[in-house]
Amino acid sequence: MSGYRTLPIPDGLDGMRVDAGLAKLLGLSRTAVAAIADADDVLIDGRVVGKSDRLTAGAMLEITLPAPPQPITVQAIPVEGLVVIHEDDDIIVVDKPVGVAVHPSPGWTGPTVVGGLAAAGHRIATSGAAERQGVVHRLDVGTTGVMVVAKSESAYSALKHAFKERTVDKVYHAIVQGHPDPIKGTIDAPIDRHPKHDYKFAVMNSGKPSITHYEVIEAFRAASFVEVHLETGRTHQIRVHFSALHHPCVGDLTYGADPTLAKRLGVTRQWLHARQLGFHHPADGQWVTFTSEYPQDLASALEKLREEG
Numbered sequence: 001m002s003g004y005r006t007l008p009i010p011d012g013l014d015g016m017r018v019d020a021g022l023a024k025l026l027g028l029s030r031t032a033v034a035a036i037a038d039a040d041d042v043l044i045d046g047r048v049v050g051k052s053d054r055l056t057a058g059a060m061l062e063i064t065l066p067a068p069p070q071p072i073t074v075q076a077i078p079v080e081g082l083v084v085i086h087e088d089d090d091i092i093v094v095d096k097p098v099g100v101a102v103h104p105s106p107g108w109t110g111p112t113v114v115g116g117l118a119a120a121g122h123r124i125a126t127s128g129a130a131e132r133q134g135v136v137h138r139l140d141v142g143t144t145g146v147m148v149v150a151k152s153e154s155a156y157s158a159l160k161h162a163f164k165e166r167t168v169d170k171v172y173h174a175i176v177q178g179h180p181d182p183i184k185g186t187i188d189a190p191i192d193r194h195p196k197h198d199y200k201f202a203v204m205n206s207g208k209p210s211i212t213h214y215e216v217i218e219a220f221r222a223a224s225f226v227e228v229h230l231e232t233g234r235t236h237q238i239r240v241h242f243s244a245l246h247h248p249c250v251g252d253l254t255y256g257a258d259p260t261l262a263k264r265l266g267v268t269r270q271w272l273h274a275r276q277l278g279f280h281h282p283a284d285g286q287w288v289t290f291t292s293e294y295p296q297d298l299a300s301a302l303e304k305l306r307e308e309g
Helices: 020-027 031-039 113-121 152-165 239-246 259-265 296-308
Strands: 003-008 042-044 061-063 083-086 093-095 145-149 169-175 186-190 192-193 201-203 213-218 223-230 272-280 287-291
Touching: 020 031, 020 061, 020 083, 031 042, 031 061, 061 169, 061 213, 083 239, 093 113, 113 239, 145 152, 145 287, 186 296, 201 239, 213 239, 223 272, 223 296, 259 296
Parallel strands: 145 272
Antiparallel strands: 003 061, 042 061, 083 093, 093 145, 169 223, 169 272, 186 213, 192 201, 213 223, 272 287
């Protein structure tokens, strides 16, 4: 789909931002369209436009699309701290350390879960895109905890279906700033890519439905320890939802956390941990649950808060 294209802007895109409208029109991500616009490769009626400009129905669009990226390959490189909690013929459950992506992606040169499993000689399913075969869900690079990878093709299909139908029990523990009120509740707010910062997400009316259930299980002077059950699984969902409530995860500077508190507690990333994962095993349908213990940095910060009272 690379090369120069010219076409009239359809009526349905009238008034939309360039990045959002052209992403819809061309089947690209907003990030990809934004990059094209930043390179001055989007013209409307002969005038160069930016990603946040507005589209006008009937105007003539000229766009130069870049050559498709080269396929991303998985590098079989050992990952320090990647622990296998459980393995059988169909699934492999791991404890993901901080600083590790789930799979390769453009611009990421660090360690990955799939690369670490390959280096350790674990076979995983071949279903899915080449760089994320066997991957049925993800955790942020800066989020630790339990996740499952499919080994058999049947397990891949069953688990993808389970995540889509929301029959997987995803339990996270987080420490958030302040004291959420009420102490037990549901955050039901759609999430979309941030309109100004491509690396962030935000609560947006245009976003996908996103539902987070939470309960405060321990309160401290400056923060609260919460258990979170995710009904949906949007990128950065917990971080975005609690930031929108003005209770960002401790240490999550991207979403407005207090750097002074983070420094005092010794955390250099968001205090967020995928604590437990439960699902029907794809082989026999039996319910299985796997738990991950807190890594040292998070455990230490929690202990400091408890000592402070």
